[in-house]
Structure formats: structure tokens, C-alpha cells
Amino acid sequence: MASDPDVPDAFDVYTVVVLRRPPDAPDITDDALIELQARHLAYRADLRRRGVLVVNGPFDLRSDPSYRGMSIFACSPDEAARLSDGDPSVAAGRLAYDVLEWWVAAGSLAFPLAAGQVGDRRSMPDD
Structure with a gap:
């Protein structure tokens, strides 16, 4: 079968976690929120130091205000979920x-601060 010129021959596949504010998020005091945010940032910084979190940060302009931020992990989706469960x-x-x-075209992104490989190189599965 001839390959489609609009489909890359190879893809780099990354594990992405999108953080969002759930509709039933508990209300907490301003002081508690400041403390919780500090623990959240420290947890994420520790994941970066360990090399499992490659890049992360908050969203600014967004069509849905519940979206808060995004992370790219250097691990499987299951491991990223387990680690996200540990976020304070x-x-x-x-x-x-x-x-x-x-899935992005192979070679489209680089993570120069990553300690190791990020993502998996894959081909589009045949249907």
C-alpha cells in the first residue's frame, strides 16, 4: 500500500496530562489554598528532578476556564496517572x-532539558 503523503512515516508519542478544575472542587480558605499550591508546585518540581516529568506549566488564555495546566511525562500513561494521583x-x-x-510527526519536538528519552517512536498502525 502506498503511503499517504499527508501522514508522517513515523511519530513520536508522548504522554500528556491535562489538569483541570473539577466542577465539584472543594472550597478552601485562601491560606489553605496558598499552602496547597506550594505543595503542588513542590511535588511537580520533584517529578522534574526525578526525570519523569519533562515539562509542565499553567494555561493562560483558554476557551474553558476549568483547564488549568499541562504536563508531558517520560513514562507510560498508566504511570503518569499514578503519579498524578499523588499530586497534593x-x-x-x-x-x-x-x-x-x-502523536506528533517524528522529530517535531525536542526537550533539551530532559535527562533521557522522551516518548516512543512509532509508525501509524495499518487498518
Whole structure:
């Protein structure tokens, strides 16, 4: 079968976690929120130091205000979900998350600060 010129021959597949504010997020005091945010940021910084979290950050302009931020992990989707469950803001119910595999044309992205390989190189499966 001839390959489609609009489909790359290879893809780099990344594990992405999108953080969002759930509709039933508990209300907490301003002081508690400041403390929780500090623990959330420290947890994410630890994941980066360990090399499992490659890049992350908050969203600014967004069509849906419930979306809060995004992370790219250097691990499987299952492991990213397990690690996201350990985030203090997720554990407190202030954040929820979605885990996705993101397929981009091979070589489209580089992560120069990553300690190791990020993502898996794959080909589009034949139908």
C-alpha cells in the first residue's frame, strides 16, 4: 500500500496530562489554598528532578476556564496517572486530570532539558 503523503512515516508519542478544575472542587480558605499550591508546585518540581516529568506549566488564555495546566511525562500513561494521583492538589480534589497519548510527526519536538528519552517512536498502525 502506498503511503499517504499527508501522514508522517513515523511519530513520536508522548504522554500528556491535562489538569483541570473539577466542577465539584472543594472550597478552601485562601491560606489553605496558598499552602496547597506550594505543595503542588513542590511535588511537580520533584517529578522534574526525578526525570519523569519533562515539562509542565499553567494555561493562560483558554476557551474553558476549568483547564488549568499541562504536563508531558517520560513514562507510560498508566504511570503518569499514578503519579498524578499523588499530586497534593489532585488528592485534595482541587484538580482532576486527563491522560492522553499525543502523536506528533517524528522529530517535531525536542526537550533539551530532559535527562533521557522522551516518548516512543512509532509508525501509524495499518487498518
